[in-house]
Amino acid sequence: MKIVFITGISFFMSLFSWFLPEQEETKIPVCHTAGNDMSAMAADPAFQRLHPAPLPFVYTGAGEMIKFSTPDGQSANAFFLKAKKPSNKWLLVYQEWWGLNDNIKKEAESYYNDLKDVNVMAVDMYDGKVATEPAEAGKLMQSASETRLESIQKGAIAYAGPKAEFASIGWCFGGMLSLKSALLEGKQAKGCVMYYGRPVQDVDKLKTLNTDVLGIFGSQDKGISPETVKTFEENMQKANKKITVKMYDAGHGFANPSNPVYNKEATADAYKLSLNYLKEKLKA
Template sequence: MSIRFAFTLLLLFLANLVHADIQTKTITYQDGDVECHGYLAWDDAVEGKRPGVLVVHEWWGLNDYSRSRTEQLAELGYLAFAADIYGEGRTTEHPADAGKMAGEVRANVDQWRKRAQAALDVLKSQPQCDTSKLAAIGYCFGGATALQLAYSGADLDAVVTFHGALPAATLEEAKQIQAELLINHGADDTFVDADAVAKFKKVLDDAGVVYEFIAYPGAVHSFTVPSADTVGMPGIKYNKEADEKSWQAMRELFERKLGK
């Protein structure tokens, strides 16, 4: 065996040891009569309790992309749980089906928030979770879901959206927000127009909500999703710079609010 080959094997072995600390499992939970299948990830090398982060999927459902983001958060030392907002683990790769599933959820806001809260409760019930330090993040449809959770007055320290839909809260709902908000938005996103952005901001300003709104130049919808370019939908495209900057902005908020 050559020295170079042996060294390569050693590097692979060490890499596997590092990755092996990240543990994952599917958790089945109930929201009324609906069975949901969430995805939990944590670093087994971290001792004791750690902050919990709820992850909410795009309109495609809880797919590999959502799971990968959940694992990334675990690598940062958080306990991360990906919610199944559609229930029954439903996913799709077809925009028409995704729009239908997302529309069904949006049609009943109270049930939408209840489904998100059920997932947050699962996260809080995990023995590794420090329930005094909680956050929620969401992508596209998931961003709107995280906001709806905040509007309901959920006990969260931080909420982060990535190219999320921006449903405007009522003034009363905005006053219930406990979390600091970070909105990562594509400056050229044609799915969320300037009027929607203005209405969204005005209510938060009127209620005195602490938030940061970052619009990334040249970024459109789904700018954090590497596979976005393959979907074939106008207005959806990956942007590496915006992806990396928005993730770093999230990390800085979490370090400040969650202490990690």
């Protein structure tokens, strides 16, 4: 009986470890061996169940796939929509945990059409790999090393050039990457939108931000909880940085049409909110 009890406790600690705030999660051994800040969550079946397989969709719009060099001596890919007029305004779009799929390309095109005269680059963070099932996506996100992810982002930033002015946007895994992109962009950063992504909670790192942040979250999110968001707001305040949080009465992934918790009204409102924010930041 004693052995069964201990095993049961271990199971439930593992199952619910990702509900804890970032500071508490770092006490769990798996987080120390994770490839990136969301690896532990990606490996958890409970988190995977928050992301049903995406509905079939084939993108047939504008844009092209490009390659660019990365500082680690490799190359990376991106879906690129070039501004119709010469422009130093750039929007970097970051994928969900599925990879750079056709849904993300469609989102990139929507912002491209509505922002106008802005270069839009949806960065491929998985080096060509795209998942169609939750378990597969979990493995891809779990195996994505922090070093490679950062190198890809630095390569994308360098591709745009030293005169580029950046804003970034992403969902879930991409929400985390959007914030990290803003940190890497330095003084070139002009705006950052993160949809229900795991935030950086290190105050010293947040102090280096050169832009404010628009955070879009769900009050029913069991992955990125309202408590985590509150801590993020507090840490941004400690770092003397501005953050605007819009909390919808919705769950994780509410802006993805493939998700059962998809909220059409919240998605439309969030898109309008993010678009107006990006227009202001990029003066588009």
